[in-house]
Amino acid sequence: MDPKIIDLYNDYIHGEMPRRSFLRRVAEIAGGAAAATPILLLIETNYARGQQVGPEDERLELGYVEYAGTGGPVNAYLAKPANAEAALPGVLIIHENRGLNAHIEDVARRAALAGYIAVAPDGLSYVGGAPADQEAARDKFRAADRATITTDVIRGVGYLKSRNDCTAKVGAVGFCYGGGAALQCAIANPASDASVLFYGRALTAEQVAQVRVPLMMNYAGNDPRINSMIPEFRAALDNNRVAYSLHMYPGTGHGFHNDTSEARYNEAAAQLAWKRSLNFFDHYLGS
Numbered sequence: 001m002d003p004k005i006i007d008l009y010n011d012y013i014h015g016e017m018p019r020r021s022f023l024r025r026v027a028e029i030a031g032g033a034a035a036a037t038p039i040l041l042l043i044e045t046n047y048a049r050g051q052q053v054g055p056e057d058e059r060l061e062l063g064y065v066e067y068a069g070t071g072g073p074v075n076a077y078l079a080k081p082a083n084a085e086a087a088l089p090g091v092l093i094i095h096e097n098r099g100l101n102a103h104i105e106d107v108a109r110r111a112a113l114a115g116y117i118a119v120a121p122d123g124l125s126y127v128g129g130a131p132a133d134q135e136a137a138r139d140k141f142r143a144a145d146r147a148t149i150t151t152d153v154i155r156g157v158g159y160l161k162s163r164n165d166c167t168a169k170v171g172a173v174g175f176c177y178g179g180g181a182a183l184q185c186a187i188a189n190p191a192s193d194a195s196v197l198f199y200g201r202a203l204t205a206e207q208v209a210q211v212r213v214p215l216m217m218n219y220a221g222n223d224p225r226i227n228s229m230i231p232e233f234r235a236a237l238d239n240n241r242v243a244y245s246l247h248m249y250p251g252t253g254h255g256f257h258n259d260t261s262e263a264r265y266n267e268a269a270a271q272l273a274w275k276r277s278l279n280f281f282d283h284y285l286g287s
Helices: 003-014 017-032 031-044 102-113 134-143 146-162 177-185 230-239 267-283
Strands: 058-066 073-081 088-094 117-121 166-175 196-200 215-222 244-253
Touching: 003 017, 003 031, 003 134, 003 244, 017 031, 058 102, 058 146, 073 102, 073 146, 073 166, 088 102, 088 146, 088 177, 088 267, 102 117, 102 166, 117 146, 146 166, 146 177, 146 230, 166 244, 166 267, 196 267, 230 244, 244 267
Parallel strands: 088 117, 088 166, 166 196, 196 215, 215 244
Antiparallel strands: 058 073, 073 117
16 A cells, blocks of 8 residues: 555544545545545454454453543443452553544453453543544544543553452553553553553653653554654653663554554554563563
8 A cells, every 4th residue: 555545544543634635635646536445445444353352252251330530430441351260460451542442442352361450441431432433533532631531541540450350450551642641651640560652652751750660662663753752752761760661663654553454554563562562561460
């Protein structure tokens, strides 16, 4: 696929571009509406394509829970191993810039199969929840107060720590917007015990100075906006002697872990990054 189309899609998902403009520009690059149709099938979100662990999987206990947010309850998806006989560590799964959706719920189920109590909050709960339509969800996310979203999401760490079936060891992992929020969990009160970022915003030098837990960062090789933050971020991490690991995945673009978009998804990199993330949590959370 022409990289210009993937870049255009990233601009569409993360910006204010109306869908009509996006479709028109895809057609221009592809050489016509007919040529654009199969491209759209490859690049746009298809939640059915990204279901690695089915929502009816009998190995898991699944459902929705609520915990207290800044102005009301935060709705969250819960996934945990069925019939667990002892308390388990927890993992907070933080969504992209479209709120909780079927893909993030699937990621939570993957974490649960690895032996964790996974909670995936909807940061848009305070404005009625994330719409199923991704453009509507994007626009709702942009219009909402970002600080409220982040505060409500981060409160999931304390919720997990308070559960009787959790060991009180809790990790956080997020994607895009959620990656930056996962890092902020490391300096929250209570803080995560380990945090993993997937191609999200770096902490500032002032925030890094507050970090007392290990971090892992997974970056796409072709992601100029996000990767421009790495040198300053890494210098701050080194200066403050923060324990961290940083992985770059050559040949990948922003969103490479999200398997609902065939054109952006990179299976080999996604599987490696997820394996590394689980190994990281196993080490620091004691799964």
